[in-house]
Amino acid sequence: MNVIQAVKMYITKMTEESGPGMKVILMDKETTSIVSMVFSQSEILQKEVYLFERIDSHSKWDNLKHMKCIAFLRPTSENIALLSRELRYPKYGVYFIYFSNVVSKADVKTLAECDEQEAVREVQEVFADYLAVDRHLFSFNIVGCLQGRLWNQAHLHRCASGLLSLLLSLKRRCVVRYEAASEPCARLAERLRDLLRREAVLIDNNIPYNGDQPTPQLLIIDRRDDPVTPLLNQWTYQAMVHELLTINNNRVSLAHVPDVHKDFKEVVLSSEQDEFYAKNLYSNFGEIGQTMKALMDEFQKKSKSHQKVESIADMKNFVESYPLFKKMSGTVTKHVTVVGELSAAVSRHALLDVSELEQELACTSDHAKHLQRLRALIANPSVRHSDAAKLVALYALRYEKHAHNALAALSESLRARRCPEPQLRAPALVLEHAGAHARQSDLFGLQDAAKITKRLFKGLQGVENIYTQHTPLLKDTLEDLIKGKLRENLYPTLGGDDSGNGRKPQDIIVFIVGGATYEESYCVHQINQAYPGVKVVLGGTTIHNSTSYLEEVKCAMQGVHRTHTKHIKNV
DSSP states (O other): OOHHHHHHHHHHHHHHHTOSSOEEEEEOHHHHHHHHHHOOHHHHHTTTEEEEEETTSOOSOOOEEEEEEEEEEOOOHHHHHHHHHHHHSOOEEEEEEEESSOOOHHHHHHHHHHOTTOOEEEEEEOOOOSEEEETTEEEOOOSOOEETTEEOHHHHHHHHHHHHHHHHHHTOOOEEEEOTTOHHHHHHHHHHHHHHHHTHHHHHHHSOOOTTSOOOEEEEEEGGGOOSGGGSOOOBHHHHHHHHTOOBTTEEEOTTSTTOOGGGSEEEOOTTTOHHHHHHTTOBHHHHHHHHHHHHHHHHHHHTOOOOOOSHHHHHHHHHHOHHHHHHTHHHHHHHHHHHHHHHHHHHTTHHHHHHHHHHHHHOOOHHHHHHHHHHHHHOTTSOHHHHHHHHHHHHHHTTTOTTOOHHHHHHHHHHTTOOHHHHHHHHHHHHHHSGGGOSSOTTOSSOHHHHHHHHHHHHHOOSOGGGOOOOHHHHHHHHHHTTOSOTTTSOBGGGOOSSSSSOOSEEEEEEETOEEHHHHHHHHHHHHHSTTOEEEEEESSEEOHHHHHHHHHHHHTTOOOSSSTTSTTO
16 A cells, blocks of 8 residues: 555556657646656656646647647546647647546547547546655645535545545555544545445446455544644654645745755655655654764765764755765755754754643643743743744643633733734634534543553653654554454444454555644554554645644634634634
């Protein structure tokens, strides 16, 4: 169950089926991202693809009859209209058309009627209608999928059809389970069931029956069940880069960094194309620095240099003064630039202090101590407005029902430090959106005896790192599912069937309505390693950092009347 491999296979098939000769790939905005996530431009060039065009752009090229056109498009009404126009006045010699998902017979008929010059050689469906972020991680890049507690209908359709495409590409017949208390999860499960029934013949033709194996399971869960994970600062490399710099379709902009080299104004971070990144995705921040120092020490021995390299700043100076190292190791240079910026952000914004309190709020209960430390950090001018607001949101979630809850006073403190309006409103909106009333789970382990015991043992054993105490709720959910202990009343099987064939699942796809995080992706990676024979793939409407998560909450709560937080005045 490797989503990158699945998408790559389809794109390779497209480029090979058109035969030898110069080719252009014609894409839409979304399929451009789907391709760029799994192939570098140099890899595509090796397949005789010399031109990349967008179907919605007005190309300056008039007549390229000597080129073959591979059209890779989502089967939307807009794309059908644009492709119809293209076929009426074809720029290219021949067309091989591939849709990223199921296309209707009516749309194919429309295209056939427009193909008066008989330029089309092939029309096929390939099932690559999602972004393959990592081998076990996929996304639809949708922020703001809900309106209040209900789906935006266009996003519901996109997610259901995208999940159908995923199952067809991975060749898995899944039973669908969903979070019972979540209306959006139930609606998505039902919409997916309707699609699976409608496309039964397609599924039978594409996915072999495997009666001997435990039935794969697709579990649909709600982000609101765990609002804590996307609010935390991160300390593993991939998650930290996304939190502090933002990864957008494997790209990170460093244009804002003073004196950044022109080659590094935008960098690509892809585990498929960058060996250093692949090896260090889940390394913590301290380990990354040591790894890069070791690489430089090795180079120093080879170059007989005696320049002292101790800090991140030393590394940057070293790289700049040794063009040979730069040439040998462009990848390491790129990571020195990225890590240098992360390091600067950590010290500039007092992130060690912020993160320590975030972790304590997420994992332990000590109201007086937490309130005192929270007030001190709100008063600290080095702490960003966004971090102060996140800390208050975490406090609001942890102490929602505490007798001495001070959320109203903390909101006033945010106002006193002149937080912008979006940050000022964030804690109350998070509480309204994902407070105890909206959650099915016992997020803080206050009722569940097993969770209380587990936390006590963790406390007795000590925690290796105060900045990584937190584990996402997803870990408990997945472990229960793998062990066959996930309660049917809380996570029913669609249609009330037995969940699978009575056997513990080995192939699991989890989809989070409202977005997944890189911390949860790391958690899935650990589970895949800890349970031999079990393969878990994680997906979400998007991959969040705290900024996009607060945007998700804001979109969902737009125009929604506050009932659970109306007591917090002036927010």
